[in-house]
Amino acid sequence: MIETITQGILLGGLYCIFALGLSLMFGVMRLTNIALGDQIIISGFIAIGIASVLQLNIVLIGLALLPCAYVSGYLFQRAVLNPTLSRDPVPSLVVTFGLSIVIQNVLQELFSANPRSLDSGGLNTQSIDLGGGFVIGVLPLIIFATAIACTFGLQMLFSKTSTGRSFRAVSDDREIAELMGLSAKKVYATATGIAFCLIAIAGLFQSMRTTISPADGPSLLLFAFEAVIIGGMGSFWGTFAGALILGITQQIGFMFDPAWGIWFGHLVFIIILFIKPNGLFPKTKG
Amino acid sequence: MNAKVVTNTANSKVGISIAVLAVMIAAALPYWGNPYWMYEFVNIACFFIFAMMWNLLAGYGGMVSVGQQAFFGIGGYTMLALGNLAGVNPFIAIPLAAILAAILAYPLSKLAFRLQGGYFAIGTWVISEVVRLTVANIEMVGGGAGTSLTAFRGVSRTFRQYTTYWIALGCVVATIALIYIFLRSKQGLALQAIRDSEVAAESQGVDVQKMKLAVYIVAAFGCGLAGALYFVSNLRISPDAAFSVNWTAFGIFIVMIGGIGRIEGPIIGTILFWAINHYFSDFGTWYLIGLGVLAILMTLFAKEGIAGLLHKHFGWDVLTTKRIFKAS
Numbered sequence: 001m002i003e004t005i006t007q008g009i010l011l012g013g014l015y016c017i018f019a020l021g022l023s024l025m026f027g028v029m030r031l032t033n034i035a036l037g038d039q040i041i042i043s044g045f046i047a048i049g050i051a052s053v054l055q056l057n058i059v060l061i062g063l064a065l066l067p068c069a070y071v072s073g074y075l076f077q078r079a080v081l082n083p084t085l086s087r088d089p090v091p092s093l094v095v096t097f098g099l100s101i102v103i104q105n106v107l108q109e110l111f112s113a114n115p116r117s118l119d120s121g122g123l124n125t126q127s128i129d130l131g132g133g134f135v136i137g138v139l140p141l142i143i144f145a146t147a148i149a150c151t152f153g154l155q156m157l158f159s160k161t162s163t164g165r166s167f168r169a170v171s172d173d174r175e176i177a178e179l180m181g182l183s184a185k186k187v188y189a190t191a192t193g194i195a196f197c198l199i200a201i202a203g204l205f206q207s208m209r210t211t212i213s214p215a216d217g218p219s220l221l222l223f224a225f226e227a228v229i230i231g232g233m234g235s236f237w238g239t240f241a242g243a244l245i246l247g248i249t250q251q252i253g254f255m256f257d258p259a260w261g262i263w264f265g266h267l268v269f270i271i272i273l274f275i276k277p278n279g280l281f282p283k284t285k286g
Numbered sequence: 287m288n289a290k291v292v293t294n295t296a297n298s299k300v301g302i303s304i305a306v307l308a309v310m311i312a313a314a315l316p317y318w319g320n321p322y323w324m325y326e327f328v329n330i331a332c333f334f335i336f337a338m339m340w341n342l343l344a345g346y347g348g349m350v351s352v353g354q355q356a357f358f359g360i361g362g363y364t365m366l367a368l369g370n371l372a373g374v375n376p377f378i379a380i381p382l383a384a385i386l387a388a389i390l391a392y393p394l395s396k397l398a399f400r401l402q403g404g405y406f407a408i409g410t411w412v413i414s415e416v417v418r419l420t421v422a423n424i425e426m427v428g429g430g431a432g433t434s435l436t437a438f439r440g441v442s443r444t445f446r447q448y449t450t451y452w453i454a455l456g457c458v459v460a461t462i463a464l465i466y467i468f469l470r471s472k473q474g475l476a477l478q479a480i481r482d483s484e485v486a487a488e489s490q491g492v493d494v495q496k497m498k499l500a501v502y503i504v505a506a507f508g509c510g511l512a513g514a515l516y517f518v519s520n521l522r523i524s525p526d527a528a529f530s531v532n533w534t535a536f537g538i539f540i541v542m543i544g545g546i547g548r549i550e551g552p553i554i555g556t557i558l559f560w561a562i563n564h565y566f567s568d569f570g571t572w573y574l575i576g577l578g579v580l581a582i583l584m585t586l587f588a589k590e591g592i593a594g595l596l597h598k599h600f601g602w603d604v605l606t607t608k609r610i611f612k613a614s
Contacts, residue, residue, distance in 0.1 A: 032404020034352070083586060089403040093350045094542055094585045101535055102578035105571040218531065222415060225408045229401070263419040266412055270397060273409070277400040 004251050012247025013144035014205055018224035019239045020150055021198040028167045028191040034096040038103040038217030043203025045107055048118050058120055065200045073196025077189040107214035115211035124208055143205045151240045167191055226269040232279025241281055291609050301604035309459055316448045324451040330560045331454040332516040336533055337540035337552040338461050339508035345547035346477050347501040352534050353410025354509045356417045357387040359528035361510030362517040367427055369437030376437050377449055380514040387510025391503045418529035432524025450519050466549055469607040539581045545591025549605040554592050
């Protein structure tokens with residue numbers, strides 16, 4: 001049982017990285033990125049592609065991917081998403097949903113439906129023996145540590161830096177923030193750039209930890225979303241906790257019956273949504 | 287000064303007359319067309335009804351759902367269970383299945399309505415996934431692999447095809463007519479007020495929550511109807527087909543291309559979708575990439591869709607829901 005819960009917590013770390021990207025964009029500009037899961041998968045495929053062509057070390061691939069992700073996120077926001085933002089949620093949802101379909105089918109065309117994974121140089125098989133036959137994988141531990149670092153980093157970014165202040169300002173009141181000299185469009189683009197970095201990290205880890213295939217995106221989006229709602233909107237540590245809860249529940253579900261693991265996770269999400277609509281750790285305003 | 291409120295436009299009268307004639311010709315299709323056309327019409331009719339419901343939700347109710355396939359699948363599976371397990375005639379099971387979808391929409395709305403905007407969209411998707419996974423684990427209806435509708439054993443193929451076709455045609459006409467009548471009624475006006483501004487509508491005495499719930503339930507009924515009809519025609523069901531998010535994807539495509547928030551929108555969108563589907567669906571992934579790109583471009587550059595563009599440039603307004611104030 002302890003082993004299952006540990007596995008669940010480590011899985012939750014990965015879900016946390018998925019969820020932070022969603023939470024960040026929603027928090028800053030009330031935009032729901034339906035293509036999030038597919039963007040994670042495409043990052044994984046890009047990493048696999050680079051690895052197979054250039055034979056680089058995965059750490060180098062990761063470092064090369066981040067600036068590319070930031071720039072593509074920034075440009076994507078400026079060129080495509082900014083024009084869709086308005087009081088009406090339809091345009092941004094349709095555009096990101098359409099993008100989700102396009103990414104899935106482009107990947108299908110390029111890579112076929114076969115699952116692939118990124119060769120982590122044996123990292124995914126290494127483990128630490130904690131005594132008593134209790135073993136923890138090195139890769140899940142690295143992922144978990146990264147999740148904590150990302151959560152901490154975002155929280156610091158929001159509370160301590162001027163970029164974070166501009167995020168909060170446009171989120172609270174775009175028009176007043178613009179009167180104060182901020183350009184909401186640039187602020188949004190910066191936020192999406194950072195969100196894309198998180199997406200790239202998520203894709204790298206997902207493709208190392210397990211196999212990825214072109215149609216996997218939507219389920220990752222749903223996990224990210226569930227983590228955000230379980231944790232409560234508006235707080236990154238809440239999202240972190242929500243992701244752990246989701247990871248643990250799914251692992252327990254898998255332990256009882258592999259066919260019901262995901263279902264069990266969804267069920268817990270629904271129960272929490274029903275009894276605590278604002279999530280378990282909502283950020284109180286004021 | 288005399289004044290009156292006009293609810294018809296010149297081309298709305300012409301348009302409706304042409305439509306009545308077209309329906310009469312279509313009703314006789316089994317006597318002049320070939321059986322494949324009937325089959326294709328039934329399939330496209332299901333897409334159309336689904337899209338009309340999505341338009342009602344998103345275009346009028348302001349609720350963007352990515353989970354309407356939940357009700358489509360519930361409709362299909364209820365029809366199948368009634369037919370195969372309870373011995374109900376599948377044609378009679380179609381409306382029963384739609385009613386069950388509408389009933390289930392009430393408890394599901396309690397969950398979905400806790401979320402707003404984009405999170406409502408993903409929340410409805412989760413709900414639909416839960417229903418899919420649940421159905422996939424029920425062995426009585428075939429589990430994950432699905433099953434076939436066997437209740438038609440002993441029914442002649444011609445009778446089945448003709449009846450399915452007429453039911454589909456009836457459903458299409460009823461969907462258009464009922465939504466048209468509804469949107470022109472007092473409640474319809476209230477719904478359009480909500481679309482324009484929830485706060486303003488509420489301050490005028492519109493019960494926004496009740497109205498949204500009503501729309502959600504009606505949309506569930508329509509999607510359930512489409513689902514039951516689709517699988518009566520196709521005879522084979524599986525959880526992946528019945529609860530596929532592609533239903534919503536096609537629905538969104540039809541509405542965005544045709545024109546959101548207009549009754550003509552899904553009609554134009556469906557005709558276009560039929561043509562694209564007919565000629566390009568063999569291209570598989572490229573076909574879907576094309577649909578996705580087209581929906582994105584349309585949303586970015588012509589949000590009002592084809593029906594909106596026709597209205598803007600030519601003043602066409604066939605199924606108008608406007609009330610025009612004319613002083614005389």
